[in-house]
Amino acid sequence: MSKNNPLLEAFNNAIYPVGSHSKRNIQVLKEVLNDSDGNLDSDVYGSGKLIENFQEEMAAFLGKETAVFFPSGTMAQQIALRIWCDSKGSKKVAYHPLSHLEIHEEDGLKELHHIETILLGDKDRLIRLEDVLQMKDDIACLLIELPQREIGGQLPDYEELVAICTYCREKGIKLHLDGARLYEILPYYQRTAAEICELFDSVYISFYKGIGGIAGAILAGNEAFTKESKVWKRRYGGDLISLYPYILSSSYYFKRRLPKMNQYYQEAKVLAEYYNQCHGVVTKPLEPVTNMFHVHVDLPKEKLEPILVDLYEETGVGLTHYVRESSETTCCYEVNIGDRFANIPKDELTKAFQRLDAKMREAIGVSG
Amino acid sequence: MSKNNPLLEAFNNAIYPVGSHSKRNIQVLKEVLNDSDGNLDSDVYGSGKLIENFQEEMAAFLGKETAVFFPSGTMAQQIALRIWCDSKGSKKVAYHPLSHLEIHEEDGLKELHHIETILLGDKDRLIRLEDVLQMKDDIACLLIELPQREIGGQLPDYEELVAICTYCREKGIKLHLDGARLYEILPYYQRTAAEICELFDSVYISFYKGIGGIAGAILAGNEAFTKESKVWKRRYGGDLISLYPYILSSSYYFKRRLPKMNQYYQEAKVLAEYYNQCHGVVTKPLEPVTNMFHVHVDLPKEKLEPILVDLYEETGVGLTHYVRESSETTCCYEVNIGDRFANIPKDELTKAFQRLDAKMREAIGVSG
CATH class of the missing domain: 3.40.640.10 (Type I PLP-dependent aspartate aminotransferase-like (Major domain))
Structure with a gap:
């Protein structure tokens, strides 16, 4: 699938994916089951x-x-x-x-x-x-x-x-x-x-x-x-x-992540600031009130996508795995902050957004 | 729950439970996950x-x-x-x-x-x-x-x-x-x-x-x-x-048990014969056509239950975890043959059904 989708492929190869907790793979359940007693009745x-x-x-x-x-x-x-x-x-x-x-x-x-x-x-x-x-x-x-x-x-x-x-x-x-x-x-x-x-x-x-x-x-x-x-x-x-695969995983991650909701929220505000310093980019809401926000970009989807692919390859930072068209000249995507954000070195993030800003200026035609 | 349910408790303590594949516990999923690669995408x-x-x-x-x-x-x-x-x-x-x-x-x-x-x-x-x-x-x-x-x-x-x-x-x-x-x-x-x-x-x-x-x-x-x-x-x-917990387990057990359906069917016929040799007991169908059948007993549920509890404690063989009333004087339950049956020593099974027959004769009032 990602073969025909260069943005998804570049995101999957990024060293520092920015959003959510982890990959959506079987490991999410394996971790829960490893922590559960096999004798527990369904x-x-x-x-x-x-x-x-x-x-x-x-x-x-x-x-x-x-x-x-x-x-x-x-x-x-x-x-x-x-x-x-x-x-x-x-x-x-x-x-x-x-x-x-x-x-x-x-x-x-x-x-x-x-x-x-x-x-x-x-x-x-x-x-x-x-x-x-x-x-x-x-x-x-x-x-x-x-x-x-x-x-x-x-x-x-x-x-x-x-x-x-x-x-x-x-x-x-x-x-x-x-x-x-x-x-x-x-x-x-x-x-x-x-x-x-x-x-x-x-x-x-x-x-x-x-x-x-x-x-x-x-x-x-x-x-x-x-x-x-x-x-x-x-x-x-x-x-x-039996609903236990869902119940066990709900219970497991609820206990681990409920206490981190304020952290995710503070990090979302930090990340939104990074975005809002880039030309042609604005978040909605401007200051997040939760761990999520939308990113709106003044470029058509087809123009933003190759910019992001280059950005991920140059900096190792993966901002989003998809972009949605919002009009002929604009596009957007959603960001959710989870466990991953805390693992990204601030320097790398700063560098990535400086590069994004430069690329956006070039694409929109703003002089430095 | 089983505290108020002596039959279920006795069944859970039986060394040789007769029906189905295994206990319905978390181990069923743990086994599947241990066999699955954590990198597999949801x-x-x-x-x-x-x-x-x-x-x-x-x-x-x-x-x-x-x-x-x-x-x-x-x-x-x-x-x-x-x-x-x-x-x-x-x-x-x-x-x-x-x-x-x-x-x-x-x-x-x-x-x-x-x-x-x-x-x-x-x-x-x-x-x-x-x-x-x-x-x-x-x-x-x-x-x-x-x-x-x-x-x-x-x-x-x-x-x-x-x-x-x-x-x-x-x-x-x-x-x-x-x-x-x-x-x-x-x-x-x-x-x-x-x-x-x-x-x-x-x-x-x-x-x-x-x-x-x-x-x-x-x-x-x-x-x-x-x-x-x-x-x-x-x-x-x-x-x-994500439906993968169900898909992975379906695929895993399908591969392992589809080839054993004939074995389960043959075993069901053997078990039904055991039942049909007991006084006051008949299976429906008389000769099973699949791995399942129903057992009908000429005793009220309240009379059969303590007989079964005693039987499991005496012989270690657990025939059913429940009994359903079918009329004031009769009761029944369902049997499904799975992996467990093959693990029961024939001698123990024979002994258990001889004891069941003796107990039924006594309860119904048939002379030896």
């Missing part, structure tokens, strides 16, 4: 200590009564919205136009549940209090994603978030948190996961994003909610006889 | 050599154009039936009254797809050609399960199976094979998987039943069918970023 269709203990730990972490382990967030979130729709007797929910449910799930929510989705706010900004106040439809549930990934991982002010949630509570609108990257927002908000989740009726968290596990998700809420979610998990074919 | 949302190669192998094994790896059979089979319903423009399918879809999936097919199910034949016997010929409804698809697990793993004569399939083909009814245990029927039918699958438009196979993997399923059919199934897999939340 979970069996949602039962057994292995799954029950982890669910209890996560419920406590999120400050919810109960939690259920799911193979994926797609499954967990559709089910959450369906349950809130059934409880309200309404087939309408609201979320951001770039919600995962809207753009990455082949319309599963609509095809499987015939739920109508109200898109709140605009594609290029967060949902605001005024968007919520102006909602005309009688919706069962508002889904809020924190951070809003597709616009670079932005976050509302905490006061605005509280105001949105308070309004919905008063109106009898259920609140679901798409907290795939919930861990990553704790340092900025300076709050515990439980404090943030208290604003919501249900919450989903993921274990392969910031945590760097293999796959898997937790859905949490009150007991009636999670009980019903287990019935739907069975209906979806998500109640596997 | 599959990523259904792409990558790891998943694509296995899908191609399985398509070839089943004699189908293409195959898709799913986390579960529940998900795979609902999707197969939905696709055939859409292609025919009918919302009706037919299957056995004890089909997995009818009794183990919380009505997922009906709740998620609003598909109406026609139950063919009776609960205590196989679907017959006459049942199919008498169908009045205009169904999109007939699902056939081979072997029919809930009645002890029975199989129709191959000629009758061919006649059923031929009739459906003529009537434009799609045929789906629930082949969760397809491997296990090959020795009896003396046919390849591809020969059997040729009778069907689509087929699902499982990797944690006869094969003894961790979880996972393959759905196979022509290219248009599997392409659509991938869209539904995404909608269900089954298109995980």
